[in-house]
Amino acid sequence: MRTSRLLFLALIVAGGCFAFSQPNDAVMQEALKPTTPIQENLRVLTDEIGGRVPGTPAMEKAEQWAIAAFKQAGADSVHTEEFTIPQSWAEGDTQVNVVAPVEFRVRAVSIAWIASLPPTTSRVVDVGMGSAAEFAKAGDITGAIVLVHSKTLATWDDLFEEYFRAPDIIERSMKGKALLIAFTSSRDYDILYRHINTMNGKMDVIPQVLLAREDAMRIARLIAHGEKVQMSVSLPNVVGPTITTHNVIAEIKGSDLAGQVVIFGAHLDSWNLGTGALDNGCNAATVIDTVRAIKAAGVRPRRSMRFILYSGEEQGMLGSLAYVRAHRKELDNITAVYVLDAGDGAFTGFSTQGRKDIDAALAPLLQPFTAWKATEITNDAALGTDNYDFMIEGVPTILPNQETANYLINYHATSDTFDKVNLAQLKKNEAISAELMVELANMPQRLGPRLTRAQIEATFPETHLDDAMKGFRIWDQWVNGSRGRTQ
Numbered sequence: 001m002r003t004s005r006l007l008f009l010a011l012i013v014a015g016g017c018f019a020f021s022q023p024n025d026a027v028m029q030e031a032l033k034p035t036t037p038i039q040e041n042l043r044v045l046t047d048e049i050g051g052r053v054p055g056t057p058a059m060e061k062a063e064q065w066a067i068a069a070f071k072q073a074g075a076d077s078v079h080t081e082e083f084t085i086p087q088s089w090a091e092g093d094t095q096v097n098v099v100a101p102v103e104f105r106v107r108a109v110s111i112a113w114i115a116s117l118p119p120t121t122s123r124v125v126d127v128g129m130g131s132a133a134e135f136a137k138a139g140d141i142t143g144a145i146v147l148v149h150s151k152t153l154a155t156w157d158d159l160f161e162e163y164f165r166a167p168d169i170i171e172r173s174m175k176g177k178a179l180l181i182a183f184t185s186s187r188d189y190d191i192l193y194r195h196i197n198t199m200n201g202k203m204d205v206i207p208q209v210l211l212a213r214e215d216a217m218r219i220a221r222l223i224a225h226g227e228k229v230q231m232s233v234s235l236p237n238v239v240g241p242t243i244t245t246h247n248v249i250a251e252i253k254g255s256d257l258a259g260q261v262v263i264f265g266a267h268l269d270s271w272n273l274g275t276g277a278l279d280n281g282c283n284a285a286t287v288i289d290t291v292r293a294i295k296a297a298g299v300r301p302r303r304s305m306r307f308i309l310y311s312g313e314e315q316g317m318l319g320s321l322a323y324v325r326a327h328r329k330e331l332d333n334i335t336a337v338y339v340l341d342a343g344d345g346a347f348t349g350f351s352t353q354g355r356k357d358i359d360a361a362l363a364p365l366l367q368p369f370t371a372w373k374a375t376e377i378t379n380d381a382a383l384g385t386d387n388y389d390f391m392i393e394g395v396p397t398i399l400p401n402q403e404t405a406n407y408l409i410n411y412h413a414t415s416d417t418f419d420k421v422n423l424a425q426l427k428k429n430e431a432i433s434a435e436l437m438v439e440l441a442n443m444p445q446r447l448g449p450r451l452t453r454a455q456i457e458a459t460f461p462e463t464h465l466d467d468a469m470k471g472f473r474i475w476d477q478w479v480n481g482s483r484g485r486t487q
C-alpha cells in the first residue's frame, strides 16, 4: 500500500503524462481496502431508508444520505438539481382473488403508474403470450381480465423481450375494451417485482397487475380445462399531483483541463418491493466511494469530475433527461459519461454504446484490468439507463459489460435486498471504475468527439438503437426532436 502510494507520488512529480499511462495503484488500493465506508453506506441506504420511489419520504431521505456521504467522501462540492415528474404514484393494498370455480387468493402487485381500480369482478380470458393471433383467437374480451403468459427470465434478452412485448399487449387490450391486463411473473417461487410500461412519467392507459407465476399458471390450467374463471381485483393505488425530486451531484475540480468534464453516474431511486440493493443502491454507493478513493489517494485530475446520483430513472430515465436538458450548453465539454446500473456482477469489459470510433482511445485505458479479464470492448448500445440521453446527444458514453450474477432473478423484486450484494466483487468493480475515471480525466486527448445527429443515426444500423426506441415507444421523441441532438 505504502509502496504504491509513494510510486504514484513519484510519477506525479515526474510529470502528469506518466500518471495517465500507468495504472493508478493508489486509487485501486483505496477502493479495495478491507474496511471502507461502502458497506455501511449501502446498509443504511437499503435497510434504514429502503425502497426509494421519487415523491416519497424515502427518496428525500436518500437524497440527504447521498449529500452527507459525498461530503464525508471528501468531494470538493456537493449540490442538488431539481426536476419534476408529472405524477406521484404509490401502490395501495392490491387485492386479487379467484372467486369461481374455486376460491383462492392470488399473490399480485400493481404495475407501476397505474390508476386506481375499485373492487371489480370479471371473467378471465387467456391470451397466451399476447400476440395478435392469440388475441384474435381469444375472441371478445370486452370487460374481461386478460391473462398473459410469460417465459421464465434467464437472460438480458428475455428481460428486454418482456418490456418490448407489453406495449402491443396494452394496445390490443385497449382496442378490445378489456378491463385489466394480468401479466404472469417471469420468476418462479412466488417472486413478485415492480414493472412499469410507461416511459414518460405519465399514467398508463389501462389497469395492469403482475400475478405470481404459480397462481397465474393455476388459473391458466383451470381455463384450459374448460372452467369459467372469475377473478375479483381491487387496486387502490394512490396517484398524486406533480412531484419535485432531485439529482445529487458531487464534484472534484480539475486542474489544467478543468473546463472539460467527465461524469460518473448511477441512479439513486429504486422501486420499493425490495430495498433497491442490486438495482441500484450498490452502484450509488460505489459512485460515492469512488470520490473517497480518488481523494484519499491524493489524485488531482486534469479534467473536472462530476459524480451524479440520478432520481427518476425507473420512471423513464427522467433524472438524466432533466440533467441533459439543463446542461445542454455544456455538452460539448463533457468528454465522457460512465454509468453503472447492472448490479454487482464481475466486469468482462466495456461497451462504447455504438462508438467504434473511441475503441482505439479506450483500449489503452483498460490495460490495468487485464488480470481481472475486464478489457474486452464491445460496440453494442443499450436503452434502459442513464447514459441514454447523453448518447443521443452525441456525447461518448461507456457502460461496463457485467456477468449477470444474481441480478436478473432479483430485478425490481421483493428479493432485491442488502444480503444479495457481493461486497468483495463490488469493491473490485469500484477499483476498476475509479481507475477508469482517473484515466478518462487525465488522458491527453478527448476520448472522442461529440457526434452530430447524422453521425448518431449512422450508428443505428449496427446497434439497432432505433428498434429499442420503437420497442419502448419513445422513437417519436427522437423523430420530432424533443429528445436527443437535433442537428
Ligand SMILES: [Zn+2]
Pocket (backbone or CB within 6 Å): 267, 279, 280, 313, 341, 342
Ligand atoms: Zn437500475
